[in-house]
Amino acid sequence: MIRFPWSNRTCRILAATVGLMAVSAAGAYIAGVAPLASSRLERARRDIARGNSDSAIKLYLAHLNAEPSDQAARLELGQLLKPTDASASLAILQEIPAEVAEYPQAIWHIAHIATAGKRDILAEDALLKLNELRPNDAGVSLSLAELYYRTERFTEALLFAKRATRLQSSRAQSWLLLAEVLDHLNRPGEMLQPLQEAVKLDADLYAAHANLAYANYVSGQLDEAKTEASWCLQRHPNDIVVRRWLAMILRDGGEHDAAFQQVNLALEKSPGDVECCIIAADLLLFRRDAQQAYDSLKPLYPMHADRRDFLGSLARAAAMSGRREESRRYQQEIIQLIKQGPVPN
């Protein structure tokens, strides 16, 4: 028998330690959790905390390569990529399936990225999905309203704008958006109420006051319209649009001289404003000063021959100043424009 130089006790301890290590490794292997993987995720999170995004991204990617079903990690990576690489972020987030708990948040981020990047089709898809998940989310409704407004789908915008104001009635901008959608749908009479709500919430919301001037005007409430227009012009005397509306308000109220004054003030600031030119010309025609009306409009014809209101005014001025054939041509151009125009609601 060969005897080692260590003592029997030392040999026994060494043997026990090696045995334990072997058992641990086997156990870990059997459990399927590589110690390396979890530590990668932790390291990634630590790197994020330290501001080391690049390293974190690599660790997340490695982790997901090893653990592809970790949707929480996938969501975290998507969020991490969002500020710097929206496309990559989108790609990651779009991998998260609908049946997992992380899905709503993923959709939210997708919607956010797509909206910010004006990728309307993707944004609409994401927002509609989010709307199904969170039908009472005012932010979702508002985002959809804004998207549809921006893409000129006003009928769809209306549904969501109304919902947004219902879900979050304390947001003045939502009421303002609703009013603008109604305006585009040619429903000016319904603008008053949302605009009044907007002003109640934010008494200095200029856009709401300006639109109130217009909405009151089309509703025939001229005194209220004048008050709102004056409020706006006190703050922004160079607002041509509001000054033009004030001219129309005064005209409709029978104050034709004052209307002229306002439209001339507007034209001083913006000589090419065709709508002001039309108002001025129509006032001249009302006074039967057809030649001056014609002289003021004719030079603008090359620029505005595609506008029915301009052609209408020019046609009238031409007819009243004895240019019947010329007037007939303009009227026929209007008919052509009508034929080409969109089908109304």
Added chain:
Amino acid sequence: MHSNSLIVLFGLLCSATTVAAGNPLFEDATKQSGIQFRHVSPLTPERHLHLVMGSGIGWLDFDRDGWPDLYLAQGAPFEKADREQFAVREESSDRLLRNMGQGQFDDISDMSGLADLDYSMGITVGDFDNDGFQDIYVSNYGANRLHRNNGDGTFDELAASLNLDDSGFGSSCTWADLDADGNLDLFVCNYLLLDASDYKLCTFLHEGKPHGITCHPRYLPATRDIVFHNEGGGLFSDMTQSSGLMQSPATQGLGVVATDLDADGDIDVYVANDSVPNDLWMNMGRGRFTNEGLLSGTALNREGRREAGMGVAVGDVDGDGRPDLLVTNYYGETNTLYRNEGDSFFLDITDEFGLAGPSRLQLGFGISLADFDNDGWLDLFVANGHVHDRQKMLDRDEPFAQRPQLFRNQTGQRFNDVSRSGGPYFQRAVVGRSSAVADYDRDGRLDLAIGQLNSEFVLLHNVSQQVEMKSLRIELVGVRCNRDAIGAVVEVSVQKRRLTRFRTAATGYLSCDDASLTIGMGKTTTPAEVVVRWPGGKNETFRSLQADQRHVLIEGNGTSE
């Protein structure tokens, strides 16, 4: 301090009352009149279009007793079974109501022989056979009718035998001597091609389910307006082709007026169309027309847009002696005022005249231009009411019932909305349709008859405070021209003013005013001089006509010019 405040307050109240005292005022006299008429037009679940259009009103003096009588057009249910049940009821037909005087009317429909069980639309009153008795032409959703007045309180229906029974979807119609031969011709507007056996229906989705909605008329086929020439001797011929109407496509005609719009001595015709450009048929002589709608500025509004025209009235709104045109339009559009500039041109002055704001959020149908306060300026009544009763389901805030409106003409400068002081009728929302004017109680003030969709007829008695305002009642009798003098123009000179009025046989929406002209003269103590431009071009002057009296002016009895 306190007493000073009271004085100021008292002064303010007085001035407000004074202003209100000048405004026209009406009271509802329907009950006292004895008229019990309810228009029948129940909406179907499918919302068949013709059922929302309403029916007209015609004033006439069928018995020549000097008191204006009433012809009320009646609707009808759509479903056959409902119609059969309806037909046996008393109120199923159009009604003729005889004015007994003292503000009372008697329903003499049955004894008169008048019966029309179709859905009646437009009415025009005129003596087509020049026998001295006014006849009635009624357009229907179905065959039109001509009720010839026999002069003995009875009528014979002759449309079929005279080939006037066009069975399209007739709307407004008017008698007018279009070729100046002394006989009244007939211009009949037709609206849409809507065959009862193949009726176009439309739907919308609400909460996943389809619901009926009246179809948009622009997308339904239109049917052509028709001109019937009165050959004399009780004969008529269709002169639509030779009149020139075929030069334009068929349009969705709803309102019509016929008068001399360009002061060249012949009768022109203006048609308000629904959702397509309006037509201005200028008479080139002898009943041949060209369509000058576009060139005249009356086809579209000032923005170059087509509007959904319903009714049309003609009158000298600004006191310049020329006939202006006023068209009622759809919700979201203004009623449009076209000022006659002469030389066959009209200017849209709706905004400048104060009509845009008050009319934009209404759907106007009936329209009556009449001097309600006798100050010499034509005031305005508008009957409002939507065609869609399901707008809420479409999430639209457009009420079905709407308030009627009354406007006072401010010395030819603008119309002021005085509905609030017009009386109780103007304070409630109704589904208004037709309106027609007459001084039914001969008190010198013009009253209003109003038709409402599927609802009671209303008679409004004018109780405006006169404050020394006078009026003149003129009845015209043609001798060389048509007996009713339809197409005549009357100019009344009083105190440096010239008041011009037009004798028409149709006005507003589907309706016809009283033939006698009640002309407000303002405060005057001097007799008036009246120039009549008879149809055919002859002018005559009648002098020393006293205010607050009836004057029968017979062609040939005046001083020729």
